[in-house]
Amino acid sequence: MDNKLNHSLRELAQLAGVSKSTASRVISGNGYASPEVRERVLKAVEQLRYKPSAVARAMVAKRTHNIGVIVFRDRLPIVSHTLYGRIIDEILMAAEALGYSIFLKTDREMSLRSTDYMLEQRVDGLILVSRLQKNVIDYVKNFNIPYLMVNGSTEDPDVVHLVSNDEAGGERAAEHLYACGHRKFFIIAGPGEHRSHSLRLAGFRKRLESLGVCSGQEGFTVAQSSESSFDSGRKLMEEHYAAFLEGGYSALFSTNDMLALGAMKVLMERGVRIPEEVSVMGYDNTEVAGMYHPSLTTVSVDASGIGRDAVSILDRLISGEGSVPRLIEYESEVIVRQSTNGKEDGTCCGTGNT
Amino acid sequence: MDNKLNHSLRELAQLAGVSKSTASRVISGNGYASPEVRERVLKAVEQLRYKPSAVARAMVAKRTHNIGVIVFRDRLPIVSHTLYGRIIDEILMAAEALGYSIFLKTDREMSLRSTDYMLEQRVDGLILVSRLQKNVIDYVKNFNIPYLMVNGSTEDPDVVHLVSNDEAGGERAAEHLYACGHRKFFIIAGPGEHRSHSLRLAGFRKRLESLGVCSGQEGFTVAQSSESSFDSGRKLMEEHYAAFLEGGYSALFSTNDMLALGAMKVLMERGVRIPEEVSVMGYDNTEVAGMYHPSLTTVSVDASGIGRDAVSILDRLISGEGSVPRLIEYESEVIVRQSTNGKEDGTCCGTGNT
DNA sequence: CTGAAAGCGCTTACAG
DNA sequence: CTGAAAGCGCTTACAG
Numbered sequence: 184m185d186n187k188l189n190h191s192l193r194e195l196a197q198l199a200g201v202s203k204s205t206a207s208r209v210i211s212g213n214g215y216a217s218p219e220v221r222e223r224v225l226k227a228v229e230q231l232r233y234k235p236s237a238v239a240r241a242m243v244a245k246r247t248h249n250i251g252v253i254v255f256r257d258r259l260p261i262v263s264h265t266l267y268g269r270i271i272d273e274i275l276m277a278a279e280a281l282g283y284s285i286f287l288k289t290d291r292e293m294s295l296r297s298t299d300y301m302l303e304q305r306v307d308g309l310i311l312v313s314r315l316q317k318n319v320i321d322y323v324k325n326f327n328i329p330y331l332m333v334n335g336s337t338e339d340p341d342v343v344h345l346v347s348n349d350e351a352g353g354e355r356a357a358e359h360l361y362a363c364g365h366r367k368f369f370i371i372a373g374p375g376e377h378r379s380h381s382l383r384l385a386g387f388r389k390r391l392e393s394l395g396v397c398s399g400q401e402g403f404t405v406a407q408s409s410e411s412s413f414d415s416g417r418k419l420m421e422e423h424y425a426a427f428l429e430g431g432y433s434a435l436f437s438t439n440d441m442l443a444l445g446a447m448k449v450l451m452e453r454g455v456r457i458p459e460e461v462s463v464m465g466y467d468n469t470e471v472a473g474m475y476h477p478s479l480t481t482v483s484v485d486a487s488g489i490g491r492d493a494v495s496i497l498d499r500l501i502s503g504e505g506s507v508p509r510l511i512e513y514e515s516e517v518i519v520r521q522s523t524n525g526k527e528d529g530t531c532c533g534t535g536n537t
Numbered sequence: 538m539d540n541k542l543n544h545s546l547r548e549l550a551q552l553a554g555v556s557k558s559t560a561s562r563v564i565s566g567n568g569y570a571s572p573e574v575r576e577r578v579l580k581a582v583e584q585l586r587y588k589p590s591a592v593a594r595a596m597v598a599k600r601t602h603n604i605g606v607i608v609f610r611d612r613l614p615i616v617s618h619t620l621y622g623r624i625i626d627e628i629l630m631a632a633e634a635l636g637y638s639i640f641l642k643t644d645r646e647m648s649l650r651s652t653d654y655m656l657e658q659r660v661d662g663l664i665l666v667s668r669l670q671k672n673v674i675d676y677v678k679n680f681n682i683p684y685l686m687v688n689g690s691t692e693d694p695d696v697v698h699l700v701s702n703d704e705a706g707g708e709r710a711a712e713h714l715y716a717c718g719h720r721k722f723f724i725i726a727g728p729g730e731h732r733s734h735s736l737r738l739a740g741f742r743k744r745l746e747s748l749g750v751c752s753g754q755e756g757f758t759v760a761q762s763s764e765s766s767f768d769s770g771r772k773l774m775e776e777h778y779a780a781f782l783e784g785g786y787s788a789l790f791s792t793n794d795m796l797a798l799g800a801m802k803v804l805m806e807r808g809v810r811i812p813e814e815v816s817v818m819g820y821d822n823t824e825v826a827g828m829y830h831p832s833l834t835t836v837s838v839d840a841s842g843i844g845r846d847a848v849s850i851l852d853r854l855i856s857g858e859g860s861v862p863r864l865i866e867y868e869s870e871v872i873v874r875q876s877t878n879g880k881e882d883g884t885c886c887g888t889g890n891t
Numbered sequence: 892c893t894g895a896a897a898g899c900g901c902t903t904a905c906a907g
Numbered sequence: 908c909t910g911a912a913a914g915c916g917c918t919t920a921c922a923g
Binding site for chain 2: 188189232234235236237238239241242247260261262263265268269271272273275276279284285286287288289299300302303304305325326413444445447448451452470471474475476
């Protein structure tokens with residue numbers, strides 16, 4: 184009916200024949216209004232298709248109900264990243280449920296650009312995802328805005344951070360493979376600067392060593408990859424293929440699913456049978472892992488727990504109620520699938536082809 | 538140094554010893570200021586770590602530089618969806634480049650909730666993704682806010698929409714398979730209500746028929762799936778497996794990659810060799826398609842073109858400059874991989890095992 | 892080149 | 908129960 188862009192409260196009040204104050208009270212639901220007045224206002228709302236301006240509200244409330252999420256990565260994209268995508272999805276849903284919306288940015292690890300942006304947007308709080316340099320945290324601290332860190336590492340004792348227990352996950356991976364009877368391991372490790380990759384590797388090695396498997400000729404070999412993609416897994420295996428064959432490795436572990444899949448595809452293309460000849464195991468429990476053929480045994484990461492908690496803890500930080508833990512760790516579990524020859528209980532070695 | 542939350546322009550001006558107007562001019566870069574004054578202000582900015590409030594600015598500018606993206610789906614998640622995730626990623630990047638930020642919401646197809654939300658947020662424009670009911674568009678029209686539609690269908694002549702040419706893509710898929718020598722086709726079709734699925738199917742059938750392959754016993758069979766996921770592809774193939782074998786189909790086409798992969802895994806698990814015994818083809822060119830073993834022949838969708846254009850066209854709509862086309866179609870091309878036995882030129886039938 | 896004033900669209904005490 | 912007034916943090920004519 185009425186074709187103007189956005190009507191203001193003033194126009195609404197005018198149409199309803201009340202003051203702005205009164206109109207505001209019925210719109211926002213705070214404060215009194217007689218039934219008749221309320222109805223008049225509501226009718227005017229309909230007529231004008233009145234939408235209160237969240238911008239104006241944020242201005243006076245000094246609160247936007249927006250949360251800034253910054254993913255620190257050197258390369259885009261973010262959202263379609265197999266693990267971050269899942270975490271972001273969970274954050275989106277959890278935020279919605281608590282009445283927040285999300286501003287999403289990617290930034291390089293050293294940069295303060297996105298942080299400045301979020302600050303200018305006056306977000307209520309910040310979720311910092313992935314590895315980020317100390318300078319970013321120090322910077323954020325200056326503004327005492329509520330924030331927390333997801334999936335990154337920090338020495339700083341007062342930074343609230345949520346991480347999955349990657350070291351324990353690495354240990355479990357080693358146990359599973361060992362229980363399947365493997366004694367000679369080839370390991371593809373993703374970028375050492377990344378907390379997850381280095382801890383998963385550390386846990387895996389540690390457990391192997393405690394089981395009596397040593398580094399070197401008769402035990403395990405680590406191949407380092409500077410990236411963590413499917414393609415780098417593929418390239419790495421192509422380069423090491425000869426050595427891999429000669430070495431007589433019966434198990435391959437990668438610090439994430441993409442690397443594992445890339446390497447596994449190379450093996451299969453060259454006729455190596457999985458899991459009969461070589462067992463392969465990844466980490467992250469990405470969607471592809473379950474879809475692959477053979478499906479990939481992996482270690483789960485509680486993306487939904489992390490995403491959900493990130494939002495609810497940040498919410499508590501924002502409202503200032505209740506204390507929050509500095510550190511929350513999420514346990515990982517081995518998901519046994521077709522690519523390793525072991526039974527579900529992880530203790531033995533059949534040809535689990537489910 | 539200074540530990541207060543957010544300093545206002547007033548405080549800034551005070552510290553610099555100038556008026557708010559002057560401070561505003563140097564901050565925003567609009568208007569004059571003598572070098573000395575400019576420097577004083579800038580020093581104060583440093584000292585206070587002053588961040589101008591985007592909220593206040595939006596208030597006076599009547600412009601937020603935010604774009605609302607609503608994905609209409611019945612089920613979450615959005616961001617980790619294989620195709621929408623890619624489009625959203627592109628939108629995010631394109632938006633960043635043009636100085637916009639994104640509010641992202643999912644909503645069910647009939648609902649006006651997200652739309653209302655975006656309106657209240659005073660986004661500068663709206664990108665509506667996926668199928669959406671007529672009522673949503675009619676509703677949006679009431680507010681004459683710039684908007685456009687991505688990957689949906691509409692009869693409405695004045696709705697700007699970006700779609701990939703799914704019918705032509707379906708035809709090309711049929712041609713490829715036919716050129717490989719296939720004459721008996723099994724088709725798994727995703728939800729018929731969705732534009733993409735129905736057009737891909739239509740194009741595929743149409744081309745087959747024009748090539749003399751008919752529906753039924755001696756030509757092709759269509760199995761309808763109510764969902765478009767990997768699992769539904771798998772289930773569908775499990776149910777039809779016997780019929781599939783008996784039918785002597787040599788080619789399987791699905792209206793998206795996930796369905797194709799689900800079905801293909803079932804075939805492989807039952808010992809059917811791909812592509813030697815059956816060629817499989819999907820649609821979307823999702824990341825998994827290239828990673829799979831055998832990698833999946835598919836039809837590409839220009840997600841990056843769509844995402845980029847959506848933002849730049851919306852930007853033109855917002856600034857009101859230049860006219861924009863009502864409809865933009867994106868061409869799809871066949872990506873030949875290992876799952877079909879054909880050469881790259883699509884004309885013949887080797888055992889293209891690259 | 893700089894400052895006082897009005898205004899963007901709300902909410903919130905405070906009177907009445 | 909309702910309204911006038913002030914204020915949130917900016918920008919933008921308009922004087923000077």
